Amino acid sequence: MxxxxxxxxxxxxxxxxxxxxxxxxxxxxxxxxxxxxxxxxxxxxxxxxxxxxxxxxxxxxxxxxxxxxxxxxxxxxxxxxxxxxxxxxxRRGKLSDDILIKLCILNYDYNKEKERLVFNESAGKRPADLPRSVYVHKNVLKQFRIPTRQ
Structure with a gap:
């Protein structure tokens, strides 16, 4: 072939x-x-x-x-x-305080004595719709609590 x-x-x-x-x-x-x-x-x-x-x-x-x-x-x-x-x-045409806090959590500090999140004024002027402080139960936001020494 x-x-x-x-x-x-x-x-x-x-x-x-x-x-x-x-x-x-x-x-x-x-x-x-x-x-x-x-x-x-x-x-x-x-x-x-x-x-x-x-x-x-x-x-x-x-x-x-x-x-x-x-x-x-x-x-x-x-x-x-x-x-x-x-x-x-x-819900009632506005965000609840919980959602507002969640969105702006970095601008809040935990006050151990009052067991509250308090707006940190050093972050700037607080908008009118953000609460100045919010009650937080001890067990909810452990990252803001200062550990106690025994």
Whole structure:
């Protein structure tokens, strides 16, 4: 069997031009030149092209689907957070003291004697809607309590 027929046979079996060139010990352009002489080569090349286009289309669709799912998950988290915030605001049209304190906790110091969180004026001027102090049970905010030595 001559090289041309062998090249065509290998190509029709699914080998790539690079692999055929290594098998026959010739260059890639030489293999392509040999194969172009056969009408079967052009048909097989067209078939492979369509197959690759279909694979690429499926890959793109799968990629878009994954991105869409990720976006939907992120969107659900944002919606959940929005619903919680809306629920907090909807109580009598304003935030409760607990929520305000929670949002501004860094501006409050724990007063051990009074068992209260007291607004720290060194953080700046206290907004009118923030309470000056809030009672806190001993067990609630342990990080503000100073440990006692025995």
């Amino acid at each position: 001559d090289k041309k027929a062998k090249a065509l046979e290998l190509y029709l079996e699914g080998f790539k031009v690079v692999e055929i060139a290594k098998e026959l010990g010739v260059s890639q352009p030489a293999v392509t030149k040999m194969l172009k002489q056969f009408p079967e080569y052009h048909q097989e090349k067209e078939r492979r092209k369509k197959e690759n286009q279909e694979k690429a289309r499926q890959w793109r669709n799968e990629y878009k689907k994954q991105k869409r799912e990720q976006y939907d998950e992120d969107y659900e988290l944002v919606l959940k957070s929005h619903r919680e915030d809306a629920a907090a605001l909807s």
